[in-house]
Amino acid sequence: MRVGVVTFPGTLDDQDAARAVRLAGAEAVPLWHADHDLKGVDAVFLPGGFSYGDYLRCGAISRFAPLMEELIPAAKAGLPVLGTCNGFQILCEAHLLPGALTRNAGLHYLCRDQGIRVENNTTAWTGQFTEGQEILLPIKHGEGRYVADEATLAELERDGRVVFRYIGGNPNGSLNDIAGICNEAGNVVGLMPHPEHAVEELTGAPSVDGRGFFASILRKLVTA
Amino acid sequence: MTVDSVKRASQSPDEHMPYAELGMKEDEYQRVKEILGRRPTGSELAIYSVMWSEHCSYKSSKVHLRQFATKAPASEALLVGMGENAGVVDIGDGWAATFKIESHNHPSYVEPHQGAATGVGGIVRDIMSMGARPIAVMDSLRFGGLDQPDTRRVLPGVVEGISHYGNCLGLPNIGGEVVFDPCYIGNPLVNALCVGLLRKDQIKLATAPGPGNKVVLFGARTGADGIGGASVLASATFEDESHAKRPAVQVGDPFMEKLLIECCLELYQADVVVGIQDLGAAGVSCATTELAAKGTGGMAVDLNLVPLRDPTLRPEEILMSESQERMMAVVTPDDIPAFMAICEKWDVPATVIGEVTDSGRLVMTWDGEVIVDIPPGTAADEGPVYQRPFHEPAGQAALNTHVELERPADLRATLLQLLGSANLASREWVTSQYDRYVRGNTVLAQPSDAGVLRISESMPGASETTRGIALATDGNGRYAKLDPYAGAQLALAEAYRNVAVTGATPLAVTNCLNFGSPEDPEVMWQFAEAVRGLADACKTLGVPVTGGNVSFYNQTGAAAIHPTPVVGVLGVIEDVARRVPSGFTAEGLRVVLLGDTADEFGGSEWAHVVHGHLGGLPPRVRLEQERALATVLTTAATRGLLAGSHDLSDGGLAIALAEACLPKGIGATISLPGEDTFVDLFSESAARALVCVKPQHFAALAELCARNEVPCYGLGVTGGTSLVVENAFEIPVATLRETHEATLPAILG
Numbered sequence: 001m002r003v004g005v006v007t008f009p010g011t012l013d014d015q016d017a018a019r020a021v022r023l024a025g026a027e028a029v030p031l032w033h034a035d036h037d038l039k040g041v042d043a044v045f046l047p048g049g050f051s052y053g054d055y056l057r058c059g060a061i062s063r064f065a066p067l068m069e070e071l072i073p074a075a076k077a078g079l080p081v082l083g084t085c086n087g088f089q090i091l092c093e094a095h096l097l098p099g100a101l102t103r104n105a106g107l108h109y110l111c112r113d114q115g116i117r118v119e120n121n122t123t124a125w126t127g128q129f130t131e132g133q134e135i136l137l138p139i140k141h142g143e144g145r146y147v148a149d150e151a152t153l154a155e156l157e158r159d160g161r162v163v164f165r166y167i168g169g170n171p172n173g174s175l176n177d178i179a180g181i182c183n184e185a186g187n188v189v190g191l192m193p194h195p196e197h198a199v200e201e202l203t204g205a206p207s208v209d210g211r212g213f214f215a216s217i218l219r220k221l222v223t224a
Numbered sequence: 225m226t227v228d229s230v231k232r233a234s235q236s237p238d239e240h241m242p243y244a245e246l247g248m249k250e251d252e253y254q255r256v257k258e259i260l261g262r263r264p265t266g267s268e269l270a271i272y273s274v275m276w277s278e279h280c281s282y283k284s285s286k287v288h289l290r291q292f293a294t295k296a297p298a299s300e301a302l303l304v305g306m307g308e309n310a311g312v313v314d315i316g317d318g319w320a321a322t323f324k325i326e327s328h329n330h331p332s333y334v335e336p337h338q339g340a341a342t343g344v345g346g347i348v349r350d351i352m353s354m355g356a357r358p359i360a361v362m363d364s365l366r367f368g369g370l371d372q373p374d375t376r377r378v379l380p381g382v383v384e385g386i387s388h389y390g391n392c393l394g395l396p397n398i399g400g401e402v403v404f405d406p407c408y409i410g411n412p413l414v415n416a417l418c419v420g421l422l423r424k425d426q427i428k429l430a431t432a433p434g435p436g437n438k439v440v441l442f443g444a445r446t447g448a449d450g451i452g453g454a455s456v457l458a459s460a461t462f463e464d465e466s467h468a469k470r471p472a473v474q475v476g477d478p479f480m481e482k483l484l485i486e487c488c489l490e491l492y493q494a495d496v497v498v499g500i501q502d503l504g505a506a507g508v509s510c511a512t513t514e515l516a517a518k519g520t521g522g523m524a525v526d527l528n529l530v531p532l533r534d535p536t537l538r539p540e541e542i543l544m545s546e547s548q549e550r551m552m553a554v555v556t557p558d559d560i561p562a563f564m565a566i567c568e569k570w571d572v573p574a575t576v577i578g579e580v581t582d583s584g585r586l587v588m589t590w591d592g593e594v595i596v597d598i599p600p601g602t603a604a605d606e607g608p609v610y611q612r613p614f615h616e617p618a619g620q621a622a623l624n625t626h627v628e629l630e631r632p633a634d635l636r637a638t639l640l641q642l643l644g645s646a647n648l649a650s651r652e653w654v655t656s657q658y659d660r661y662v663r664g665n666t667v668l669a670q671p672s673d674a675g676v677l678r679i680s681e682s683m684p685g686a687s688e689t690t691r692g693i694a695l696a697t698d699g700n701g702r703y704a705k706l707d708p709y710a711g712a713q714l715a716l717a718e719a720y721r722n723v724a725v726t727g728a729t730p731l732a733v734t735n736c737l738n739f740g741s742p743e744d745p746e747v748m749w750q751f752a753e754a755v756r757g758l759a760d761a762c763k764t765l766g767v768p769v770t771g772g773n774v775s776f777y778n779q780t781g782a783a784a785i786h787p788t789p790v791v792g793v794l795g796v797i798e799d800v801a802r803r804v805p806s807g808f809t810a811e812g813l814r815v816v817l818l819g820d821t822a823d824e825f826g827g828s829e830w831a832h833v834v835h836g837h838l839g840g841l842p843p844r845v846r847l848e849q850e851r852a853l854a855t856v857l858t859t860a861a862t863r864g865l866l867a868g869s870h871d872l873s874d875g876g877l878a879i880a881l882a883e884a885c886l887p888k889g890i891g892a893t894i895s896l897p898g899e900d901t902f903v904d905l906f907s908e909s910a911a912r913a914l915v916c917v918k919p920q921h922f923a924a925l926a927e928l929c930a931r932n933e934v935p936c937y938g939l940g941v942t943g944g945t946s947l948v949v950e951n952a953f954e955i956p957v958a959t960l961r962e963t964h965e966a967t968l969p970a971i972l973g
Contacts, residue, residue, distance in 0.1 A: 009571060010479050012394030016664035019681060050392045053479025109387050109657045140391070140659045197661040202801055203678055204661050 311770020
């Protein structure tokens with residue numbers, strides 16, 4: 001199985017993302033922002049960082065990258081895509097996911113280990129979790145406050161597209177405690193927390209709950 | 225506007241030059257004239273004035289700093305010592321670490337956010353210029369009293385600046401210090417440390433050899449930011465007034481720096497760099513003179529080719545600009561196409577601005593006229609050297625007089641008072657604004673005693689090594705105020721101990737020496753004593769100084785800050801999986817105190833918090849015991865005996881016990897070994913650590929201690945939800961946590 005890991009100028013967690021993919025037993029394929037080439041990967045991981053320095057607006061410039069011109073139609077056609085942090089912001093800017101991520105309510109960048117509840121285990125990236133499972137993942141962002149208009153929120157809630165919710169305190173003021181969402185088909189998932197920083201005992205967060213994301217996608221690809 | 229060319233300078237020998245406005249002394253200016261055999265041009269004066277400034281030339285500190293070399297212990301680990309952009313240390317298996325700490329104190333007071341941010345940016349470029357990939361940062365911060373209004377202006381800005389720049393670069397922030405003391409009001413200290421990794425055989429140096437090789441300026445365009453107020457600009461001779469009001473604080477662009485990092489690493493990998501230097505203080509002046517002085521000796525530069533953000537900049541301004549995110553490389557003509565292609569891939573502007581010559585002269589032109597023609601070494605290496613007078617401060621003896629302070633009856637209240645005090649309370653408000661996880665190699669970060677990083681995944685090709693590195697910074701201005709010789713040694717001892725408690729072996733030292741004005745003989749005495757103390761202690765502990773930085777003039781009016789030598793120690797751990805976590809990691813572990821406790825409260829946190837008193841003498845320096853303790857800690861870690869550990873320092877055993885309960889919320893029941901419970905709990909005697917071991921490992925640890933003559937006291941057992949000190953008090957861990965965590969948010973919001 002081949003999982004693409006995208007690097008934009010200013011992407012930071014690409015090394016971690018690639019490592020997490022490898023540890024799960026898949027091949028991590030580097031994808032370069034300036035190429036019109038998805039290299040035939042089976043799934044794509046958009047990692048966090050400050051692509052283009054977060055200039056203009058987080059993710060606003062990245063969505064126009066040549067690679068995104070390939071990725072957007074592929075995702076609409078069902079290619080599994082996971083965006084974390086800046087990757088989530090890019091997915092929203094690219095309209096693959098609804099809503100937007102705005103400045104944290106506390107106005108500070110916040111790095112902490114955060115409790116999260118898995119609300120939907122039917123997406124491409126959450127199949128190995130149980131519904132309602134509580135996991136621990138790091139968050140690290142200044143602009144992770146999820147907002148959307150009332151109709152969109154109601155739709156997300158009604159259709160079970162709120163995939164993750166913060167528990168034990170909302171760190172950034174996200175509406176409905178939303179930590180992550182998916183598209184209608186469930187192949188595109190975005191979340192602010194970082195599963196790739198919670199896959200090893202020795203390093204990163206004091207949890208290996210991030211492994212579930214990679215186990216889920218591999219399982220999905222194998223059985224597909 | 226006519227340019228002040230060399231030809232013009234020769235024809236107008238008596239023209240007045242604004243050397244005094246540039247901070248240059250009359251005799252220094254005369255020396256420039258002697259060197260050149262004529263008056264300097266405006267551009268030459270710009271170069272000499274910045275290169276001979278205190279900041280760049282170390283003219284007041286040089287005579288003292290030499291001790292770091294003359295007293296340096298023999299060390300097989302040291303690959304590159306002082307004098308380069310940063311020291312390089314052999315960490316084994318073919319890998320090397322390079323690290324350095326540097327101050328950005330004054331800019332951080334003027335403009336906290338950009339001042340601190342560009343402090344991080346500058347030290348990261350120093351590390352890059354050694355050929356390394358930067359892998360982590362730390363910061364050592366000092367502010368005025370937590371309750372003083374200006375602290376609420378400066379601190380949030382500084383933290384946000386470090387947070388924004390470091391996070392944007394993708395470098396984990398793995399530790400440091402935050403200290404509050406009214407002596408730093410108006411003079412905050414922002415000391416930033418960066419550590420990088422490289423293959424031992426791929427060290428890059430700041431040198432420009434090989435006539436015909438090209439000089440490439442790459443990175444951000446040059447702007448008018450960072451030109452000092454007391455610069456050529458301030459002189460009416462060169463500029464009109466509107467130009468003179470430009471900001472003296474640089475503005476950082478971490479996105480450009482991130483691109484520069486990746487670009488440089490690819491340039492190194494492609495092996496297209498002969499020599500490299502970052503542009504920091506004194507910008508193009510510093511990079512060209514230093515590269516030329518260390519290379520073949522000559523360089524020809526066309527300043528018109530420097531890409532500008534502001535096309536109206538004059539050559540003097542280009543030479544003095546401290547615009548951030550710029551590097552200068554020396555590249556063979558054959559490699560230029562490959563070099564440029566890599567820069568283009570990363571969207572990093574790069575321009576050939578000159579070439580290496582064998583003329584022995586640094587020659588610069590502007591609009592076809594020669595405006596600089598100097599022997600580069602005279603600017604880079606042969607600046608003035610001062611033997612500043614120094615003497616013990618008038619009040620020193622009185623300060624050192626012991627005053628008996630009333631000791632408390634309620635030790636429980638004392639512990640909670642200290643635990644919630646500004647300097648001992650949780651740093652979470654600050655550290656939660658830093659990304660400690662990025663790059664995925666952080667094994668330990670704050671609030672651990674030292675940061676620990678895994679090497680194997682930090683660079684391509686390192687997967688074979690099991691090694692890790694540990695880093696800690698420490699400093700105690702109160703100790704140094706009481707006795708700068710001992711204070712510097714205690715700072716080293718604490719950083720050394722903090723590295724050892726993680727299981728790593730301390731290898732090398734970097735330092736940032738923060739002092740008041742060198743023109744004050746009493747401050748100069750503090751400086752001389754601190755350097756002598758640090759050099760002596762480095763020799764005893766066998767850890768060489770690899771580099772660092774001196775920051776003088778941290779002073780408002782006659783009031784200088786406490787002398788504040790901040791010491792960083794780097795250590796290596798052979799198997800990073802054997803690192804020892806901080807605190808009580810499980811129930812049912814034996815709690816053990818290593819080291820002896822004496823009645824030592826001079827400069828202590830207790831005297832400071834409870835009595836607002838600073839006097840007497842700091843704790844006795846016990847270097848031999850530190851060394852033995854480190855041997856016990858690292859040996860025990862290697863053998864897998866330690867389940868957790870924690871250094872004893874500010875606030876003594878009481879604070880160490882409380883902090884050890886917090887990470888996992890595990891309490892302990894303790895019985896103290898000494899006769900005086902207060903002394904046992906709050907003394908700040910050096911060379912001590914708290915560890916916990918599985919019961920079956922206690923005998924082996926005790927035997928190891930006996931063999932190394934380290935006193936070892938079984939204090940009790942971990943478990944329960946309270947910290948119980950028999951015959952003294954019981955405090956629920958929840959209460960400890962609440963007290964510890966409430967203080968900073970209550971004031972900073």
